[in-house]
Amino acid sequence: MTDFAIPAVPSTALDSFSPNSRACIERLIATARATPDLSEHPQSKLGAVLILLYEQERELRVLLTTRSKTLRTHPGQTALPGGRVDDTDASFIETAFREAYEEVGLPLNSPDIHTVAVLEPSISLYKIVVIPIVAILTRPSLLGELKAEESEVACIFTHPLRGALDPSIAKSEPLVEIGSEDWPYEVELYSTSDSVVPILDNMMYRMHRFRSSASPIKGLTADLLIKTAKIAYGCKPIYEQYAPGQLETFKEISASLVSTLTQVKELT
Secondary structure, X not given: OOOOOOXXXXXXOOOOOOHHHHHHHHHHHHOOOOOOOOOOOOHHHEEEEEEEEEEEOOEEEEEEEEXXXXXXXXXXXEEOOEEEOOOOOOOHXXXXXXXXHHHXXXXXXXXXXXXXXXXXXXXXXXXOXXXXXXXXXXXXXXXHHOXXXXXXXXXXXXXXXXXXXXXXXXXXXXXXXXXXXXXXXXXXXXXXXXXXXXXXXXXXXXXEEEOOOOOOEEHHHHHHHHHHHHHXXXXXXXXXXXXXXXXXXXXXXXXXXXXXXXXXXXXX
């Protein structure tokens, strides 16, 4: 699948947003990305996630879920609605919205939801190429109509997007207790650690963790929110985003992964 086409955003879609939030969305709409080369990645290793933004008290927020603890992969962890590409999906946008419908009941083809950007892919530690689909919700009351699919989702929550750049933004949130199962760290808002990723030719990787009103926002989910927030707000995080020597772009990481897999095949 190579479809990265984005439907036109209606001219009235941004009317309900404050000037600051509108400017953020316009930056996302204006994001120009070259179509990534996915030829080395089979469809079984392709996925998409939905980064659904809405405004509350003049602040952009993002829809998140906590995965069910009964799931085989990443149980109990924070996630964006999304999953792997199906043969029936016509585009990555369709993948993201189909998964959001299945996981939390987000209506398909809703007049209150508009896709605004398809961002640069990321690669998970499971070697899945993840395409971030950014959309806006113009009727926030729709969130009250969502219902978690219990076999996949333990809870639905939201978080301020700007908190991915400045963790102190979340201080006013009803955050989980420090030292609890949902935030087993001593720091107040933000934790980080560096580690080596063997599947990416022993590349260094910086894990970001943000305290929330539910489960910690960390790993790939945190990375995608940081990426989105950097574009939306036009600035860098207040912390150092990358570990020394960490690859930053999809092109670099993809090339490293393909090279590692090629070396493994040659040895077998």
